[in-house]
Amino acid sequence: MRIIVSEGPVELADRAASHIAELISTYEGRRVSLGLAGGSTPRATYEQLRNTEVDWTAVDCWLSDERWVPRDDPDSNSRMARLALLDHVPAVFHDIGWRKKRLPQAAAQEYSAKLETIFDEAPDIVLLGMGEDGHTASLFPGTDALEDTSSGYIANFVPGKGWRLTATLGLLNRARHLVFLVAGTGKAGVLSRVLNGEPFPSTLVGRGHSDVTWLVDEAAAAELDPS
Ligand code: 6PG
Numbered sequence: 001m002r003i004i005v006s007e008g009p010v011e012l013a014d015r016a017a018s019h020i021a022e023l024i025s026t027y028e029g030r031r032v033s034l035g036l037a038g039g040s041t042p043r044a045t046y047e048q049l050r051n052t053e054v055d056w057t058a059v060d061c062w063l064s065d066e067r068w069v070p071r072d073d074p075d076s077n078s079r080m081a082r083l084a085l086l087d088h089v090p091a092v093f094h095d096i097g098w099r100k101k102r103l104p105q106a107a108a109q110e111y112s113a114k115l116e117t118i119f120d121e122a123p124d125i126v127l128l129g130m131g132e133d134g135h136t137a138s139l140f141p142g143t144d145a146l147e148d149t150s151s152g153y154i155a156n157f158v159p160g161k162g163w164r165l166t167a168t169l170g171l172l173n174r175a176r177h178l179v180f181l182v183a184g185t186g187k188a189g190v191l192s193r194v195l196n197g198e199p200f201p202s203t204l205v206g207r208g209h210s211d212v213t214w215l216v217d218e219a220a221a222a223e224l225d226p227s
Pocket of ligand 1: 041
């Protein structure tokens with residue numbers, strides 16, 4: 001596990017874009033799967049990433065989680081990722097596919113099966129964020145999805161936020177590379193507690209064989225033990 005601290009959000013986006021492009025290039029000669037994080041922090045990284053030297057025709061992009069809303073809803077992670085990156089590069093995007101009257105559980109099951117067709121035994125690179133409550137993807141503290149040990153992708157009801165679809169701990173911990181993007185003072189407290197091993201969903205990700213990198217800015221790193 002490594003922690004790389006950048007000055008501010010702009011430097012973080014630059015650093016993250018080159019880090020991700022470098023990881024993608026290590027899989028030259030075969031298709032690469034790239035799980036995209038949602039929320040607001042990754043947007044600047046995606047905007048930088050579209051200007052990097054990457055053979056996007058060999059990249060399969062998917063969502064590490066999504067809000068159960070129409071794909072053009074302002075809250076949709078799919079929309080954010082398309083506007084910031086996917087509409088600008090020739091990658092294949094495996095979207096979740098919200099439809100009226102469709103059950104989130106059915107969509108999650110179908111997406112889980114679809115993902116296994118793009119993985120070469122395991123996800124290659126998965127980008128993740130972290131909330132101030134220590135959640136990652138849509139694995140929120142105290143929610144059912146944290147108990148799931150068999151599915152790859154699951155629908156998770158989050159009180160106050162509604163239905164979410166999310167990669168499970170099982171799927172995330174199969175990833176070859178996990179890259180967390182975390183910025184801002186609001187995350188400083190929980191980041192130091194997660195890195196100290198306190199019980200948060202983000203602490204449970206990266207406990208397997210994955211290569212784990214935390215890309216953070218100075219504000220988020222403010223409470224980390226310098227040593
Ligand atoms: C989501 C995310 C979620 C996000 C964190 C951090 O759909 O909301 O995938 O896990 O990464 O909530 O969000 P911010 O980057 O907006 O702080």
